[in-house]
Amino acid sequence: MGYQIGLKGLFTRFLRTKSRDAGISKPIHFKILEGERMQPRLKILSDPELLKIDQASRALLKEVGTYVPHEESLEIFHQAGANVDPKTKVVKIGDRLINQTLSMCSSCVRLYDRKSDEPLLIGGDRVYFGTVGIATNVLDFKTNEYRQVVCEDLKDIIRLSDVLEPPDFILVPGTPTDVPSAIVDVIETKFLLMNTRKHFIAEAQNRENTKKNIAMAVEIAGSLEALQKKPFFSTLVCLTSPLTLREDATELIIESVQLGLPLFIESGPMCGGTSPATLASTLVMANAELLSSFVLAKAVNPEVPLIYASWARILDMRAATCSHGGPEFPLLRMATTQLGKYYGLPSGGGGILADTKSIDVQLGMEKLGTGLLPALAETNMVVGMGLFADENAISLETLIIDYEITGWIRRVMAGIEVSDATTDLAPFIEVGAGGSDFVSLKHTRDNFRKEMYIPTIMDRGFLALDKDPETRTMRKRAREYFGKVMGTYSPPELPDDIESRLDAIINR
Structure with missing residues (x-):
């Protein structure tokens, strides 16, 4: 206890020697450096x-x-x-x-946003994290009860996704239930266009709604040519297992690729349900489904950018549900990523997911496991931030927790830099043999933020025995951070009449 108090005082003195950061605390983005530096990576298949x-x-x-x-x-x-x-x-x-x-496929796809000229380069060893949709339920931020997602919930989570880094891109993070199902996909696209500057992946139920999504994006871009030059949205294509290319999926593919707009195509067989009960057979079928969809897309437009993605999972034979938090989910993601690299294709798929229905220990365990392993396999686009409860629910707190988890993952991916600068003897000489500490050195002030992950909401403080542990939960800290970070949000700059123009497209 005496050592702990002494250490606390030492750090207090150290922090007084430097100016404190102003504004909202955010994790350092650790860069994945190129060259001979060793960084942790995983392969699951020979x-x-x-x-x-x-x-x-x-x-x-x-x-x-x-x-x-x-x-x-x-x-x-x-x-x-x-x-x-x-x-x-x-x-x-x-x-x-x-x-x-395969010879017509690019190994790198450029996905643009609406705030810079620098695209996300999808391919190689680059890893990006994003949200994902599907869920029709939300764990209410105020009441702590489940209810159906409504439009305001989707707007809130899009705006939160816009200010957090990551997500690096946004796949529709929720399905509103208070709009007609026939147009829910285009309503989602409208909200994305009006509430975020980031690249987003849109959903579409059919060819007509695909056309509407594109028409709305053209209104924002100014022209079809501008959108084609710097596509700030791509389209999700979900394939059907076993071995089926549905009519709506094929229409979506054809309509998008004719204009050269990028597609995020994913296959999601359930091992033991819609695919045979071995992981290897599930990989075989998922790969076959993806290859057949790529053949269709490239037959229409050889130049269209495509992303090879996977949502393969298992059918839990005891619960009769799909498992997204178990070990098989990241194993399948890692293997599919390797297949994508084998073909020279940009990869994507699910991760940072959980089966648990509560914001609890299981959530953290599952989300870290399903996020870290695909990232170490270099899945280029890992989607799942904000989603839990076996794909059935979203929450603002979960998205903030996932933001913290992805920062943790990126620090692991950055590895340990071994160089002349990082092994310099100068600090050892300054302290000397049997010296006191390195905390107060300028070397420490210059390097600790470069080397150490500094979390936003994780609890690393000293134990306060007089405080109720329930007042220090991660969920509570996430809720507090939401109030702070949303003060930094500002909507995209758009023409005053843009909403009426988008509504006209939706209703035509």
Whole structure:
């Protein structure tokens, strides 16, 4: 106890020697440096295993094929050289067409925002974190009770996503239930356009709503050419397992790629449910589904930017639910990322997710595990911030906790810099053998922020025995931080009549 008090006093004196940061405290962004520096990275599959999965996926597409209940898409596949059965609507794809498609894919996709000319470079060893949607429930910030998501909830979480860094991009973080289901996707896009400057991934239910999303984005960009030059949004395509390219998904692909706008295409089979009960077979099928969708997209437009993404998970045989927080989820993400790298494709997929229904210890455990492992595998776009309860709920506090978790992950990814500067003997010489401490050195003041992750809401303070532990929970600290950080939000600068113009597009 005496040592702890002495250390506290020592740090108090040290902090008085430097000016304190003004405004909102934010974690340092640790950069992933290029060159010979060693940084922690993980691979889950060997080269022979990657080859085996690739060969099995190709055999699956050649011998079993994929079901495509859409006449226009069947004709596109036929013209591209696939074997199309017009009666069964099954498309079989050979090696030549797969290889031709992969040769047209870029290893790096540029995703722009509306606040700078610097794009997110999706590919290589770069890792970005983003939110994700789907949920129709919210854990209410004020009442601590679950209720259905409404439009104001979506606006709140978009605005919070805009001020936090990360998320680096925003995938629609919630599904409002107080608007007609036929237009909920375009309402979501409108809110994203009006409340964030960041790159976002939009959803669309069909071709008509895809057109509306694009038309609204053109209103913001000023012209279609400007949007095509610097696309500040991309579109989510969710594939159906087993081995199905739905009509709405194919229409969405065709409409977007005709204009050269980027697609985030993901396959999400459930191991033991909509795919065989082995992880390897699930990988084989997910890969086959993604390859078939890439063939369709590149047959329409060879230049369209595509991101190879995965939401593969397991069916929990005891609970009869999908598990997103278990160890299999990040294992499948790591393996799919390796497959993407094997083909030279930018990768994406789920992470920072949890099955728990409460903001509790399980949430932290699951979110760190499902976020850290894909990041160490270099999944380029990890999506899941703000989402929990097995994809069924979002909350403002969870998004802030995830913001902290991603900062922690980035510090791990940065590794340890070993150089002449970081191993310099000068501080040892200054303190000397048997010296007191290094806390008060200028060397410490110059380096501690570069080397040490300084959290925003994690509790690293001294134990106060006279305080109720419940007053020091992470959720409480997240709620307090929300009040501070939202004071820094400012909406995008838009024309006064922009909302009426967007509404006119939605209602036409």
